[in-house]
Amino acid sequence: MGRFSGWKRVWIGFAVLAATVIPLCGQTFTSGGNQVGRLLTSSANNVPYTCTNTSPPVIASVSSASAYGAYPYFASGSWLEIKGSNLADPADPRLTAATNPGQWTSRDFNGVNAPTMLDGIGATVNGKPATVYYLSPGQLNVQAPDDSVTGNVAIAVTNCNATSLPFQFPKQALAPGLLAPPNYSAGGRQYLVATFASDGAYVLNSSVGASFGLSSRPAKAGDVIVAYGIGFGGVSPAIASGTIVEQSNALTNPVTFAFGSTNAQLAYAGLAGGFVGLDEFYITVPSGLAGGDYQINVAQNGIRIPQTVYLTVQNAALPGVQSVTLPVAAVAGGVPVTGTVLLSAAAPAGGTVVALSSNSQVASVPATVTVPAGSSSATFTVSTSVVGSNQTVTITGAYSGTSAQANLAVTPPATALFSQLDALLTFEPVGSPSGPFGLIITPDAGNATFTASDGPITFTHGTVSNQGQTFTFDEVQPGFLVEFIYGSSEVVGVSSAKLVLTLKSTSPLPSTLLGTITGTLSVTGTLYPPGTAGSLSGTITGSYTGLP
Numbered sequence: 188m189g190r191f192s193g194w195k196r197v198w199i200g201f202a203v204l205a206a207t208v209i210p211l212c213g214q215t216f217t218s219g220g221n222q223v224g225r226l227l228t229s230s231a232n233n234v235p236y237t238c239t240n241t242s243p244p245v246i247a248s249v250s251s252a253s254a255y256g257a258y259p260y261f262a263s264g265s266w267l268e269i270k271g272s273n274l275a276d277p278a279d280p281r282l283t284a285a286t287n288p289g290q291w292t293s294r295d296f297n298g299v300n301a302p303t304m305l306d307g308i309g310a311t312v313n314g315k316p317a318t319v320y321y322l323s324p325g326q327l328n329v330q331a332p333d334d335s336v337t338g339n340v341a342i343a344v345t346n347c348n349a350t351s352l353p354f355q356f357p358k359q360a361l362a363p364g365l366l367a368p369p370n371y372s373a374g375g376r377q378y379l380v381a382t383f384a385s386d387g388a389y390v391l392n393s394s395v396g397a398s399f400g401l402s403s404r405p406a407k408a409g410d411v412i413v414a415y416g417i418g419f420g421g422v423s424p425a426i427a428s429g430t431i432v433e434q435s436n437a438l439t440n441p442v443t444f445a446f447g448s449t450n451a452q453l454a455y456a457g458l459a460g461g462f463v464g465l466d467e468f469y470i471t472v473p474s475g476l477a478g479g480d481y482q483i484n485v486a487q488n489g490i491r492i493p494q495t496v497y498l499t500v501q502n503a504a505l506p507g508v509q510s511v512t513l514p515v516a517a518v519a520g521g522v523p524v525t526g527t528v529l530l531s532a533a534a535p536a537g538g539t540v541v542a543l544s545s546n547s548q549v550a551s552v553p554a555t556v557t558v559p560a561g562s563s564s565a566t567f568t569v570s571t572s573v574v575g576s577n578q579t580v581t582i583t584g585a586y587s588g589t590s591a592q593a594n595l596a597v598t599p600p601a602t603a604l605f606s607q608l609d610a611l612l613t614f615e616p617v618g619s620p621s622g623p624f625g626l627i628i629t630p631d632a633g634n635a636t637f638t639a640s641d642g643p644i645t646f647t648h649g650t651v652s653n654q655g656q657t658f659t660f661d662e663v664q665p666g667f668l669v670e671f672i673y674g675s676s677e678v679v680g681v682s683s684a685k686l687v688l689t690l691k692s693t694s695p696l697p698s699t700l701l702g703t704i705t706g707t708l709s710v711t712g713t714l715y716p717p718g719t720a721g722s723l724s725g726t727i728t729g730s731y732t733g734l735p
Contacts (some may be wrong), residue, residue: 389402511593
């Protein structure tokens with residue numbers, strides 16, 4: 188596979204190298220890093236540390252590595268977590284090191300051999316020394332030595348002054364476990380840690396990976412991905428526990444991987460080159476899978492391992508969700524918004540059903556929206572509720588392991604909005620009048636004639652005169668009747684007139700609430716003979732726009 192030439196001495200036993208922090212084996216390791224062991228830069232031995240601890244060690248519990256199944260049994264080569272008290276000297280400066288506190292360093296190695304003692308602390312399994320990777324007063328992480336014995340075996344810890352009472356723990360020929368830390372889960376599903384062989388990105392739904400702080404994407408048919416494990420037993424050619432792996436090898440006991448019931452091809456199954464005690468598997472994602480999460484069924488010698496883990500697959504033949512968009516970034520509560528889902532390609536026959544969700548009850552969406560066959564987009568309604576303060580809501584569309592999101596700010600609705608607006612009335616006669624004329628606006632409760640989305644808008648009465656002049660009315664009143672009064676025989680040449688109504692804000696309003704309200708009244712009539720007063724009448728109607 189070419190993985191064993193020129194490898195640096197990088198160590199991993201409890202976790203895969205990662206650009207994040209994942210709690211493993213009861214400790215938090217960062218990468219690189221996020222591993223059992225640090226990058227080795229030399230093989231020189233450490234200067235011995237003189238222990239000052241005077242209390243004998245006590246073992247309270249033992250389990251296999253918690254990130255790999257935390258089994259109540261183990262096998263040769265398994266990594267173990269030994270927990271108890273007085274397991275290490277609390278004054279040991281290794282515990283407060285600036286990087287990777289408590290862990291071995293390159294100077295603890297003798298060539299390819301990992302240490303079996305760290306600062307006077309060691310452990311034995313069935314009387315044989317274990318490899319010690321991590322120490323603290325309450326926990327040791329060790330690799331079990333090679334031993335053909337099975338059944339209950341004694342595990343003991345020696346600190347600088349004494350040896351603990353033996354702790355009996357079951358040993359099996361095999362104890363296969365996959366890297367799947369408890370915190371590597373979402374939506375009630377435990378995901379398997381797997382990376383793409385091509386670029387090291389994680390195999391996860393992109394949104395789930397983002398929630399973990401990881402670069403991720405679903406796997407597609409033909410992708411080669413890498414999973415990690417411990418406890419899968421011996422390899423050929425044989426490689427001793429506690430040593431750096433420097434050659435290609437293969438597990439002696441065969442392993443199979445399946446996505447659900449669909450078997451996957453394994454390009455490699457053996458110990459990872461350049462590491463101590465880490466099994467790795469190069470898996471080719473099978474074809475013919477629909478998009479979604481698949482339970483990864485792993486068996487060794489035909490026996491299923493006890494973990495239930497998942498990986499996310501995207502069917503390359505199906506479109507994915509490319510974007511979710513909204514026409515506005517903010518909306519007043521109570522006002523609906525139309526959203527759009529865009530696919531990366533046209534929907535196939537039967538259409539594509541995209542799941543919709545909102546992270547807040549302030550804005551609700553239908554459970555799904557269907558993109559018709561041959562189309563790449565569909566719209567849906569976002570219903571909003573009245574809120575007392577600004578709320579940011581995330582709308583998500585998901586399909587076949589892909590997803591996209593859009594944010595919407597839901598704001599409190601404006602109150603007493605109409606009282607913050609003025610009406611401007613402009614009288615514009617048509618023609619060339621040669622004398623004075625006037626406009627009288629009188630209240631009329633039966634004529635509430637200008638209507639808006641949330642009720643009528645009418646204005647107080649007033650009297651205006653002089654052509655082309657603008658007049659302001661400040662109060663909301665019942666409906667009104669408009670009369671044009673021509674009170675002089677000198678008025679000639681006026682055959683029609685026009686009244687224009689607009690509204691403007693009289694106090695600061697949020698920019699999202701500003702708009703234009705317009706209505707137009709046109710009246711036409713015949714003038715009476717000179718010297719006779721005449722009138723034209725009509726009502727103002729129109730639409731309310733620009734405001735929620």
